[in-house]
Amino acid sequence: MDRNQLQRQVALKRSFLFEQCYLDPQQFVQLEELQDDANPNFVEEIVTLFYKDSARLFQKIEQALYSRPIDFAKLDDYMHQFKGSTSSIGAIKVKNECSQFKEFCLAANADGCVRALERVKQEHQTLRIHLENYFQLRRQAGLVQRV
Amino acid sequence: MGMAATDSQFHVLAVDDSVIDRKLIERLLKSSSYQVTTVDSGSKALEFLGLYEDDQSSSDSPSVSPNNQQEVGVNLVITDYCMPGMTGYDLLRKIKESSSLRNIPVVIMSSENVPSRINRCLEEGAEEFFLKPVRLSDLSRLRPHLMKAKSNNQNQEKQEDESESSETQSQEQEHHELEQQQQPQLQLQPIPPNSNKRKAVEEGFSPDRTRPIYSGIATLV
Numbered sequence: 001m002d003r004n005q006l007q008r009q010v011a012l013k014r015s016f017l018f019e020q021c022y023l024d025p026q027q028f029v030q031l032e033e034l035q036d037d038a039n040p041n042f043v044e045e046i047v048t049l050f051y052k053d054s055a056r057l058f059q060k061i062e063q064a065l066y067s068r069p070i071d072f073a074k075l076d077d078y079m080h081q082f083k084g085s086t087s088s089i090g091a092i093k094v095k096n097e098c099s100q101f102k103e104f105c106l107a108a109n110a111d112g113c114v115r116a117l118e119r120v121k122q123e124h125q126t127l128r129i130h131l132e133n134y135f136q137l138r139r140q141a142g143l144v145q146r147v
Numbered sequence: 148m149g150m151a152a153t154d155s156q157f158h159v160l161a162v163d164d165s166v167i168d169r170k171l172i173e174r175l176l177k178s179s180s181y182q183v184t185t186v187d188s189g190s191k192a193l194e195f196l197g198l199y200e201d202d203q204s205s206s207d208s209p210s211v212s213p214n215n216q217q218e219v220g221v222n223l224v225i226t227d228y229c230m231p232g233m234t235g236y237d238l239l240r241k242i243k244e245s246s247s248l249r250n251i252p253v254v255i256m257s258s259e260n261v262p263s264r265i266n267r268c269l270e271e272g273a274e275e276f277f278l279k280p281v282r283l284s285d286l287s288r289l290r291p292h293l294m295k296a297k298s299n300n301q302n303q304e305k306q307e308d309e310s311e312s313s314e315t316q317s318q319e320q321e322h323h324e325l326e327q328q329q330q331p332q333l334q335l336q337p338i339p340p341n342s343n344k345r346k347a348v349e350e351g352f353s354p355d356r357t358r359p360i361y362s363g364i365a366t367l368v
Contacts, residue, residue, distance in 0.1 A: 027280055030280070030282050030283065031171075033283065034174045034175065034178050034283075036178070039174065042174055045170070046167060046170055046171065046174075049166060049167055049170055050167050053165075053166055053167055080229070080258075081164075081165060083258070084165055084167075084168065084258045084279065085165060085167045085168070087258060087279060087280055088165075088167050088168055088171050088279070088280045089167070090280075
C-alpha cells in the first residue's frame, strides 16, 4: 500500500473514531494541536499514560467493590478520578459508562456497579484496540517522527 | 507594549493529583511558552512556594521562607479543585491568607460545573475558574492576571527605586489606572461572546460542554 493510501486509511480511522463517538473530536484535536517538533508523540504518550493509570484505578475500584461492606463514597471517588482522565483524552463512550457507574454508586446499588464496571472496561478495551490500530496506521503512513 | 519581560519568564505552578491531567496542563502551559512546575498535591504546592506550617502556635500565619519565594519565582498557581487531603480551595485560601503569597494569582480547575463552588472560589480570591478539560484558548485568560501581578510588583519596586526614567513613570501611571479599573473583583466585565466557542452538539456528543465564562464575576447560573 502506498503512502497516500495509508494516509487515507489514517484519516478514515480518525473519522470513524469521531463519528462513532469513541472520541470527542474537540478534545482529541486539542491534544493533536499540542504536538510539535519537540513533542511529536504527545497524543500517543498521553493515551499510553491513560491506560497505565487506568489499570491502577481499576484495581482500586475492584478492591473497593469486592470488600464488605462496600464504601460507595470511595467507589464514587475512584470512578470520579477515572472519569476525569477519560474526559482529558476525549474518550466519550468510556466516560458515559463511568457516569452510569456513578449513578449506581449514588443509589448504593452493588449489582448495578458490578455490571456498570464491566461495561466501562469493555468500552475501555474497545477504545484501546482502536487507538492502537490508529497509532500503528499513523506510523505506517510515515506520520510519526521517530525520536 | 514596553514590558521588558518575555513569556518565558512567567513561571506557573500547576497542581493536580491526576497524572494525566498534570501531563496535559504541563503541555498546554509549555505550548503557551510558560515555564512550568507540576506537583501532585496542595501540600507539595505550599512547600514549593516556601510556605511551611511548622509553626504550631500561630497556625494562622504560617512561616514563609522569603529566600525560597524569590528564588522560585512563581507567577501563577493553577490548581485542580478536587484533590485528596488539601483541596484546591484549601490551597487557594492558604495562599490568599499568606502575606507574602497573596499577590500570586490563583486559577482553579474543575471537571464539575457547580456554580456555588465557582462563586466560593472567586470570592476567596481566585482569578479564574476553568472547566476541565482545559483548552489552549482558556490559557489566553491567564495573561491579564499575570501582567497585572507583574505591574503590581514593579510598582512596589519602583516606589523604592529612586532613579526613575520618565518613560517608566508614564508606564506606571498607565498601570496604576489599569489597576484601579480592575480593583473591584466582582465587577462585571464584558466578555467577547466568541471566546471559548464550542462546536455545536450536532455531532451527537455529550452536551455538557457549556462553559461558564467567569472572569472575576460571581454569578449564579
